[in-house]
Amino acid sequence: MIDFVGKKQWFFLISGIIVVIAIVSLVISQIQIKSPLRLGIDFTGGTSMILQISPAVEQGQLRQEIAELGYDEARIQDAGEGNFIIYTREITSKDARELAEKLGAELDSQVEIIDYYLVSGTVAAETARNAVIAVIIAAVAMLFYIVWAFRRMPSPFRWGTCAIIALIHDVFIIVGIFSILGWLAGVAIDALFITGLLAVVGYSINNTVVVFDRIRENVSRHIRPDFAETVNDSLIETLGRCLNTTLTTLFVLLALYIFGGATIHYFVLVLLIGVIIGTYSSICISSQLLVVWEKREWRALLPFIKRTA
Amino acid sequence: MRRGNVYLLIFIVALFGFALWSIVPLDRNVFGREGLRLGLDLAGGSYLVYQTDVSYIEPEYRDEIIEGVKGVIERRINALGITESIVQIQKHEGEYNIVIQLPGIADIEKAKEMVGLFTVLEFKEQDAEGNWVPATGTATVDGEEKELVLSSRYFKENTYPTIDQTTGETLLIFYWDETGAQLSKQITTRLLGKQLAIFLGDNLIKAPTVQSVIEDKGQITGLSLADATELSELLNAGRIDVPLGRWANEEFEPNVPLYERTVDATLGADSIRKSLTAAGIGILMLLLFMLLYYRLPGLVACLSLGIYGVVLLAIFKIVPVTLTLPGVAGFILSLGMAVDANVLIFERTKEELRGGRSLGAAVEAGFNRAWTAIRDSNITTFIACLILFWLGGELGALMVRGFALTLFIGVALSMFTAITVTRTFLRLIIGSQVVTNLAAYGVTHSKQ
Numbered sequence: 183m184i185d186f187v188g189k190k191q192w193f194f195l196i197s198g199i200i201v202v203i204a205i206v207s208l209v210i211s212q213i214q215i216k217s218p219l220r221l222g223i224d225f226t227g228g229t230s231m232i233l234q235i236s237p238a239v240e241q242g243q244l245r246q247e248i249a250e251l252g253y254d255e256a257r258i259q260d261a262g263e264g265n266f267i268i269y270t271r272e273i274t275s276k277d278a279r280e281l282a283e284k285l286g287a288e289l290d291s292q293v294e295i296i297d298y299y300l301v302s303g304t305v306a307a308e309t310a311r312n313a314v315i316a317v318i319i320a321a322v323a324m325l326f327y328i329v330w331a332f333r334r335m336p337s338p339f340r341w342g343t344c345a346i347i348a349l350i351h352d353v354f355i356i357v358g359i360f361s362i363l364g365w366l367a368g369v370a371i372d373a374l375f376i377t378g379l380l381a382v383v384g385y386s387i388n389n390t391v392v393v394f395d396r397i398r399e400n401v402s403r404h405i406r407p408d409f410a411e412t413v414n415d416s417l418i419e420t421l422g423r424c425l426n427t428t429l430t431t432l433f434v435l436l437a438l439y440i441f442g443g444a445t446i447h448y449f450v451l452v453l454l455i456g457v458i459i460g461t462y463s464s465i466c467i468s469s470q471l472l473v474v475w476e477k478r479e480w481r482a483l484l485p486f487i488k489r490t491a
Numbered sequence: 492m493r494r495g496n497v498y499l500l501i502f503i504v505a506l507f508g509f510a511l512w513s514i515v516p517l518d519r520n521v522f523g524r525e526g527l528r529l530g531l532d533l534a535g536g537s538y539l540v541y542q543t544d545v546s547y548i549e550p551e552y553r554d555e556i557i558e559g560v561k562g563v564i565e566r567r568i569n570a571l572g573i574t575e576s577i578v579q580i581q582k583h584e585g586e587y588n589i590v591i592q593l594p595g596i597a598d599i600e601k602a603k604e605m606v607g608l609f610t611v612l613e614f615k616e617q618d619a620e621g622n623w624v625p626a627t628g629t630a631t632v633d634g635e636e637k638e639l640v641l642s643s644r645y646f647k648e649n650t651y652p653t654i655d656q657t658t659g660e661t662l663l664i665f666y667w668d669e670t671g672a673q674l675s676k677q678i679t680t681r682l683l684g685k686q687l688a689i690f691l692g693d694n695l696i697k698a699p700t701v702q703s704v705i706e707d708k709g710q711i712t713g714l715s716l717a718d719a720t721e722l723s724e725l726l727n728a729g730r731i732d733v734p735l736g737r738w739a740n741e742e743f744e745p746n747v748p749l750y751e752r753t754v755d756a757t758l759g760a761d762s763i764r765k766s767l768t769a770a771g772i773g774i775l776m777l778l779l780f781m782l783l784y785y786r787l788p789g790l791v792a793c794l795s796l797g798i799y800g801v802v803l804l805a806i807f808k809i810v811p812v813t814l815t816l817p818g819v820a821g822f823i824l825s826l827g828m829a830v831d832a833n834v835l836i837f838e839r840t841k842e843e844l845r846g847g848r849s850l851g852a853a854v855e856a857g858f859n860r861a862w863t864a865i866r867d868s869n870i871t872t873f874i875a876c877l878i879l880f881w882l883g884g885e886l887g888a889l890m891v892r893g894f895a896l897t898l899f900i901g902v903a904l905s906m907f908t909a910i911t912v913t914r915t916f917l918r919l920i921i922g923s924q925v926v927t928n929l930a931a932y933g934v935t936h937s938k939q
Contacts, residue, residue: 274747275603275751295753295755296754296755296757296758297532297752297755298751299751300750300751300752301749302739302747302748303739312882316881320874320878323874323878324871324874327870327874374817374891376882377879380882381875381898384871384872384874384876385828385872387868387871388828388831388869388871389868391868391871392835395868399860419842426780426784427828427830427835430777430834431824431827431828431830431831432827433827434769434776434823435823437770437771437776438766438769438770438773438820441772442765445816446820453820453824
């Protein structure tokens with residue numbers, strides 16, 4: 183028998199450290215690039231395009247040529263097979279074609295625009311606002327649903343709150359990872375990032391609800407008098423299901439990540455991280471919080487204090 | 492074998508057969524039936540979103556006028572020889588966006604130019620410094636006197652190209668409507684012996700000298716026959732009554748799209764190929780895992796997953812759902828999640844078997860006990876999908892909508908296949924007593 187509940191302080195410690203790292207990264211990012219996350223053109227306006235260059239050139243050389251043509255702010259991402267994703271300020275499709283022609287002449291290669299995407303800066307602010315609203319609405323809607331689904335339990339609001347805290351924890355970790363990728367590797371978030379995040383929100387809650395459902399069942403069967411033991415039993419009983427579902431989902435996501443192409447690379451990465459974190463948090467965070475709340479062991483949330491005291 | 496199960500089996504087989512029939516062939520052109528509808532990121536093509544300036548139109552007429560603009564855009568695009576284009580109106584907080592999807596288009600610049608032309612042809616005269624300025628005159632419209640610019644807005648929609656018999660030059664013949672006739676009469680009277688230029692967008696076509704007062708009918712020279720034919724079709728397609736463009740800091744910038752995306756067909760084909768590879772490998776690993784870990788129920792789950800996949804594709808095709816790259820990701824993700832319901836049930840069944848129940852009782856208990864978990868957990872995913880769908884509409888982002896829709900349909904269907912298909916198969920196998928060895932169900936020991 184694995185004692186999950188007994189290790190809850192460790193889980194809180196680990197999660198606490200990760201969340202602190204995430205916050206530090208958001209601050210560093212705010213200082214370095216004036217934004218907690220590097221925002222893509224969906225949020226700032228601009229143009230992104232995929233250039234197919236044959237014969238392929240070095241990324242550094244491409245960067246230099248593009249800068250010399252007057253786009254020194256351009257970010258370049260190597261998508262493999264001679265394809266490069268270029269992010270610049272807004273340029274019209276006509277100017278983009280001109281740029282490709284000049285690049286071709288300078289690089290002595292065939293340069294073709296195989297994907298051109300322009301977003302006006304005018305809608306960008308609205309996009310960011312809507313994305314934040316969407317995540318908040320999702321969290322509130324799910325809180326209400328869980329409170330309703332667990333209405334026969336004593337204090338159903340507690341179940342909902344614990345699930346939502348775990349959810350915010352998951353979102354924080356993903357945002358933190360992408361913040362680090364942002365100032366370290368120049369990875370920018372786009373509308374698909376928000377999509378992935380919301381899918382993860384759904385998946386994470388999905389997992390939590392499965393575990394909660396088992397706790398609910400075991401509580402009403404009164405097998406064990408102690409709530410902590412009931413939760414631990416429930417965790418062990420659902421462990422097989424949680425791991426297997428996560429594994430099967432990871433199989434398909436990993437295949438998509440490795441073979442799926444550059445345009446959805448980071449989107450799939452969000453889902454991959456989210457599936458792992460979502461499973462972890464439903465076992466190690468939301469259920470444990472439920473125990474802490476039931477037993478009023480608030481000091482367990484602060485493992486350092488308990489240790490030194 | 493209970494009769495209910497047999498009926499269910501017949502229903503499942505019929506459903507599977509129908510789904511299979513409706514998705515084969517996946518590719519169009521074979522047997523003439525439509526293939527899966529692919530988004531522009533998979534098929535290649537262009538996507539444009541324009542905002543409109545409706546500030547000077549009375550609110551009660553706006554719907555009607557925008558609907559008319561949509562029709563004109565459709566006819567203009569058809570005049571360029573682009574088929575299967577989709578033009579949509581997005582109404583949002585009193586504003587109207589025009590969404591234009593052009594599949595597999597060759598010349599996006601041309602299409603943008605045609606779509607963006609508020610008035611197709613404008614007539615201009617020279618001011619004192621020799622600059623071309625719009626030629627204006629006054630006309631009585633609906634009993635009111637107005638100062639108006641002379642343009643093809645006032646052409647009747649019956650222009651046609653022809654060849655001048657004596658000079659061999661191409662002519663574009665047009666007729667003025669009532670307002671145009673008043674304006675033309677005034678302007679040509681004023682400019683007699685001077686130049687009156689004709690502009691297509693920003694391009695000067697010709698600046699002939701006015702020879703006589705023109706009141707009802709005119710002709711334009713200086714065009715090639717092909718250009719004249721195209722222009723005539725464009726003019727006859729009607730005029731666009733509101734400018735298309737975008738709002739920037741309270742100012743309206745005409746002809747600049749809010750969003751523009753063009754994907755090369757080769758990139759789309761490449762994306763399809765990569766997605767298929769990924770899906771193939773992912774599904775293979777998934778099936779292998781289910782078989783090895785859950786044995787006989789795993790095999791049943793593989794069967795029901797197969798049915799799931801085929802029925803899902805059929806739904807995509809019949810609705811029809813436009814498949815985008817994130818949509819494919821949603822499809823593949825839903826496959827992973829579809830297994831979840833099966834896993835929940837099998838784990839439950841195994842527990843019951845270990846607890847010493849008989850096979851039949853364990854399977855039934857497994858399904859019944861797992862049901863609340865399946866229901867409650869999937870409803871949260873539905874909530875996420877609904878919010879994503881709303882968000883996608885707000886952003887004008889088709890990709891986000893595509894993902895939300897495919898994931899929603901996928902999860903809903905997965906509940907059906909797990910509860911109905913898997914259960915029926917398992918009941919039939921147990922009822923027939925072909926396999927009674929518990930090891931086949933992944934249980935090595937029971938309490939009995």
